[in-house]
Amino acid sequence: MSEPAATLLQVDHLTMRFGGITAISDLSFAAKRGDITAIIGPNGAGKTTVFNCLTGFYQPTVGRLELTHETGKRFLLERMPDFRIARDAHVVRTFQNIRLFAGMSVLENLVVAQHIALTRASGYAVAGLLHLPVYRKAERRAVEKARYWLDRMGLTASADQPAGSLPYGSQRRLEIARAMCAGPVLLCLDEPAAGLNTRETNELSDLLRDIRREHGLSILLIEHDMALVMEISDHVVVLDHGACICHGPPAKVRADPAVISAYLGTPEDEAIALTRGRS
Amino acid sequence: MAAADRQRPPFVAMLRDSALAAVVAALLAVPLLGVRLVDNASGLTLDRRLPLVLYAAAAVFAGRLLLSLAGRYLAPSLRGMTASLPGMPRNSLVIFGWVLVAAALLLPWMPFAERNLIDKLTLILIYVMLGWGLNIVVGLAGLLDLGYVAFYAIGAYAYALLSMHFGLSFWICLPLAGLIAAMFGIALGFPVLRLRGDYLAIVTLGFGEIIRVVLLNWQAVTNGPNGITGIERPTLFGLSFSRAADGPTFAGFFGIEYAPAQRVYFLYYLILALAMLTTLFAQRIRRLPTGRAWEALREDEIACRSLGMNPVTVKLSAFAIGASFAGLAGSFFATRQGFISPESFSFIESATILAIVVLGGMGSQIGIVLAAVLLVGLPEWFRDLAEYRMLVFGGAMVLIMLWRPQGLLSRREPTVLLDPKPASAEATVP
Ligand SMILES: Nc1ncnc2c1ncn2[C@@H]1O[C@H](COP(=O)(O)OP(=O)(O)OP(=O)(O)O)[C@@H](O)[C@H]1O
Ligand SMILES: [Mg+2]
Numbered sequence: 001m002s003e004p005a006a007t008l009l010q011v012d013h014l015t016m017r018f019g020g021i022t023a024i025s026d027l028s029f030a031a032k033r034g035d036i037t038a039i040i041g042p043n044g045a046g047k048t049t050v051f052n053c054l055t056g057f058y059q060p061t062v063g064r065l066e067l068t069h070e071t072g073k074r075f076l077l078e079r080m081p082d083f084r085i086a087r088d089a090h091v092v093r094t095f096q097n098i099r100l101f102a103g104m105s106v107l108e109n110l111v112v113a114q115h116i117a118l119t120r121a122s123g124y125a126v127a128g129l130l131h132l133p134v135y136r137k138a139e140r141r142a143v144e145k146a147r148y149w150l151d152r153m154g155l156t157a158s159a160d161q162p163a164g165s166l167p168y169g170s171q172r173r174l175e176i177a178r179a180m181c182a183g184p185v186l187l188c189l190d191e192p193a194a195g196l197n198t199r200e201t202n203e204l205s206d207l208l209r210d211i212r213r214e215h216g217l218s219i220l221l222i223e224h225d226m227a228l229v230m231e232i233s234d235h236v237v238v239l240d241h242g243a244c245i246c247h248g249p250p251a252k253v254r255a256d257p258a259v260i261s262a263y264l265g266t267p268e269d270e271a272i273a274l275t276r277g278r279s
Numbered sequence: 280m281a282a283a284d285r286q287r288p289p290f291v292a293m294l295r296d297s298a299l300a301a302v303v304a305a306l307l308a309v310p311l312l313g314v315r316l317v318d319n320a321s322g323l324t325l326d327r328r329l330p331l332v333l334y335a336a337a338a339v340f341a342g343r344l345l346l347s348l349a350g351r352y353l354a355p356s357l358r359g360m361t362a363s364l365p366g367m368p369r370n371s372l373v374i375f376g377w378v379l380v381a382a383a384l385l386l387p388w389m390p391f392a393e394r395n396l397i398d399k400l401t402l403i404l405i406y407v408m409l410g411w412g413l414n415i416v417v418g419l420a421g422l423l424d425l426g427y428v429a430f431y432a433i434g435a436y437a438y439a440l441l442s443m444h445f446g447l448s449f450w451i452c453l454p455l456a457g458l459i460a461a462m463f464g465i466a467l468g469f470p471v472l473r474l475r476g477d478y479l480a481i482v483t484l485g486f487g488e489i490i491r492v493v494l495l496n497w498q499a500v501t502n503g504p505n506g507i508t509g510i511e512r513p514t515l516f517g518l519s520f521s522r523a524a525d526g527p528t529f530a531g532f533f534g535i536e537y538a539p540a541q542r543v544y545f546l547y548y549l550i551l552a553l554a555m556l557t558t559l560f561a562q563r564i565r566r567l568p569t570g571r572a573w574e575a576l577r578e579d580e581i582a583c584r585s586l587g588m589n590p591v592t593v594k595l596s597a598f599a600i601g602a603s604f605a606g607l608a609g610s611f612f613a614t615r616q617g618f619i620s621p622e623s624f625s626f627i628e629s630a631t632i633l634a635i636v637v638l639g640g641m642g643s644q645i646g647i648v649l650a651a652v653l654l655v656g657l658p659e660w661f662r663d664l665a666e667y668r669m670l671v672f673g674g675a676m677v678l679i680m681l682w683r684p685q686g687l688l689s690r691r692e693p694t695v696l697l698d699p700k701p702a703s704a705e706a707t708v709p
Contacts, residue, residue: 055585087587095585101578104571105693112575113586118568129563139695147697159697182586 007068008033008186008218009054014063016049016242023049024242027063031186031235033070036212036219038229038250041239042262047222048096050239051188054220055093056082067091069185087116092184094175096191096222102164106155106174109163110146111139113181118142149177152207169200173207180211188220193228201225205232230254238262289351297343304339308332376645383551387544394540399659401547401615405608406655408554410635410647412604415561417636419570420597421577423480425629426467426487430460430602432494432624434609439507439619440500449513449614453607460606461599463490468598472591475580487629494621506620512542513549513614520545546615553611557604558644564600566694573597574694631655634672638679643690 009031016024024046031037039047052058054065054077065077067089075089085091101109111118121138150156153173158166163174172192179187192208193201205228212219223229229236229250236253238246240262246253253259312331317324386392386400409431416424437456441447447455471482494501501507512520519528520542528537564570572593575583580590613619635654639646653675658668 057581057584082584083587083589086585087589092587093585095582099579099582099585101575101582103578103691104574105695107695107697108571108574108693111695112568112571112583115568115572115575116587119572122567122569129560129567131563135567143695143697150697156697160693162691178586 006032008035009220010064010066010068011050011054012064012066014050014053014065015061016046016053016058016063017061022242024053024060024239027239027242027244029237029244029247031218031220033218034212034216035234036208036221036232038221038223038233038236039239040223040226040229040236045239046242047239048190049242051093051190051220051222053078054085054188055091056080056085067186086182090183090185091188092179092182092186093188094172094179094190094192096194098168098171098175100163100171100175100178103162105160106150106163106166107143107146107159109174109178110149110181111142113178114142114145114183117183145181146177149180152211153177169196172196173204176207180215184217186218186220188222190222191224192221193223193225201228204228208232293344293347293351296347297340300343301336301340305332305336308335372645379645379648380555387547394543397540397543397547399656401543401550402659403651403656404547404550404554405612406632406635406651407648408550408557408608409605409632410639410651411554411557411561411644412601412608413632414636414639414644414647415564415573415604416597416601417633419561419565419577420573420594420601422594422597423476424483424598424601425480425626425633426483426485426490427601427605427632428624428626428628429467429487429490430463430605431609431612431628432490432621433460433463433602434606435613435619435624436494436501436507436609437606438610438613439510442511443507449511449610453610456610457603457606460609461603464598464600464602465595467602468595472594484626484629487626491621491624491626494624501621504620504622506618506622507613508618510613510617510619512617513546515545546611550608550611550615553607557607560604562644569593569596571694634676638676 007030011030012028014024014027015022027046027050029037039050041047049058053060053063056077060078063078067075067077069075069090075085077085077089077091080089086093101112104112118138122135147156147159150159153170153176155166155170155174155177158170163171166174172195176187176189176192179189189208193204196204208219208221209232211217221229221233233250236247236250237244238253238256238259245258245262246256248256309332312335313328315326315328317326383400383404387397409427413424413427416422416427434456437459438449438452441452441455442449467483467486471479474482495504497503514520565574572583572588573596575586575588576590576593576597583593584590612623616623631654635647635650638654639648639650654672658671
């Protein structure tokens with residue numbers, strides 16, 4: 001085993017029931033290291049639920065979620081509490097309904113995301129309270145990292161404004177920047193293009209490709225914008241009623257009759273976009 | 280002219296609205312005020328009191344009209360007035376803060392500073408310190424704590440009992456009391472980890488009552504409702520402030536004449552130092568990961584967890600640190616009074632401290648000072664009006680909620696700026 005395992009995330013037999021509702025039934029898929037893996041499906045298919053299971057917000061009814069770091073270290077996510085999944089397994093997510101620290105400044109949002117590193121540097125607040133150089137240096141580094149992501153996302157000008165006062169598109173980008181500041185190995189994006197206009201969506205698509213390349217990142221992407229999905233993903237998993245109906249490279253998924261019929265049951269333009277790709 | 284046209288309909292609407300209110304009042308007043316049973320020689324008769332009904336209706340009509348007029352014409356100007364408050368630049372607030380500190384330091388040397396005034400200021404400063412401590416829990420971490428007085432009580436009893444049974448001096452007991460209160464803070468924190476908002480408020484309220492009831496009933500340890508008397512008074516590096524003591528006295532050491540006021544002045548400086556410790560600590564920790572985590576938790580707990588923060592440690596640290604300052608204040612209270620009983624730690628104290636925090640503007644250090652002066656200082660000076668205290672208190676809270684729901688002074692300053700200097704220079708350029 002000299003090569004690092006190619007599989008970053010292996011989901012096996014994931015099932016999630018809420019009382020009588022089965023939101024996900026026996027779902028298995030894998031995500032390769034360095035890939036952008038998209039999860040698509042009609043509304044209510046269970047995509048967000050998959051994220052919630054992965055990031056520990058839900059405890060799966062059945063299933064095994066295994067994450068392997070490049071070092072070979074393995075994590076069984078279904079056994080870990082949510083904050084440890086982010087802290088130790090470095091799986092960081094964004095939310096379908098943006099969850100920023102709205103009253104805090106944009107920069108603070110990014111500094112809070114580096115909480116773990118900064119807490120250690122502040123000697124659990126002791127070095128920080130004494131204003132020791134160790135802590136000051138660590139804080140400066142955190143601000144520099146935040147500045148990098150602000151520049152990347154074009155948010156530098158509003159760095160000191162409350163995050164809640166940003167326009168919608170900027171809030172989405174800030175949430176991605178915040179996740180990146182937490183140092184993810186696997187970044188899970190829940191509908192990052194929702195509510196963005198075409199220009200913003202194109203920018204997002206470039207951005208995701210770039211940061212994936214530059215930061216050795218793997219991305220799990222839930223998205224309804226089919227053009228975006230087809231353009232940037234390496235692998236697509238299609239969910240319908242909690243089950244995987246098809247998976248493979250975008251070209252294969254696009255042509256699959258099961259996928260088309262699942263989508264034809266829902267908004268028509270989505271199905272058309274799916275068959276045509278980006279117009 | 281067009282403006283006048285547009286103005287008239289609201290006035291007509293106000294009149295109609297007031298008339299309607301007057302009719303309702305009159306209808307209600309007929310059975311309530313309009314008739315009276317009179318017991319006279321010929322048996323019970325009904326006495327009609329029509330004028331009273333008319334007075335009531337007229338009063339309601341006038342009151343209602345005045346309220347709507349005030350709401351229409353006064354509120355915008357009030358709002359305009361207050362809008363200038365948050366615009367106050369940060370620097371001027373900081374300077375104002377240090378001026379206040381300097382004034383507090385120099386005050387006892389002023390000719391008008393008699394003992395009574397210093398004593399009252401000491402009391403206000405206790406509440407300022409409690410407000411600053413509670414602000415860590417409520418203002419920063421967003422955990423609504425209605426039982427804060429419990430930690431104050433624990434600090435007071437911790438000092439009283441430690442000094443009584445082990446003969447420990449005030450200066451050793453002070454940090455111990457803070458520590459013990461912090462431990463109780465954690466003990467309270469555990470069961471309420473999953474609660475937020477109203478539910479948390481109810482449980483903490485219950486916790487405050489439990490502590491008070493235990494103090495009241497655990498005769499063997501706390502001496503129940505009679506409280507603990509003869510609590511050791513504080514010393515300055517071993518110098519006591521009494522006329523004659525076993526050890527050296529303050530007056531004797533400095534070769535000055537003994538005066539009972541010396542202790543009052545000493546206590547004043549002591550609580551000033553403790554309060555300053557609280558606010559400086561709070562302001563520093565707000566800029567540290569711990570403090571930012573508290574604020575982040577207040578904003579969105581789920582997002583916190585998704586970034587790897589353990590909500591348990593974040594919440595418990597807020598409870599523990601908030602409680603420890605109440606513990607310090609409590610032992611100061613005990614040493615100042617020389618006597619404590621459960622009576623001093625009733626729910627109304629928690630409510631007062633919370634009101635100070637809310638009125639002051641959550642997170643605002645100076646706002647809390649103003650609120651403490653208003654809520655604790657004014658009732659002390661106007662003792663004769665003590666009966667109306669709760670009325671004024673309630674009225675003030677209602678007004679503040681209508682007028683400035685965010686508190687007297689509240690403008691959140693970011694804990695870190697991207698480019699601290701250029702940013703302020705930029706502010707002058709449009
Ligand atoms: N906490 C919960 N309790 C009960 N049912 C839930 C819960 N969370 C999700 N569900 C159900 O699971 C199903 C899948 O929901 P999910 O949010 O995962 O869909 P989705 O694919 O993300 O849809 P969308 O595209 O609209 O975001 C839905 O039927 C939903 O009602
Ligand atoms: Mg969803």
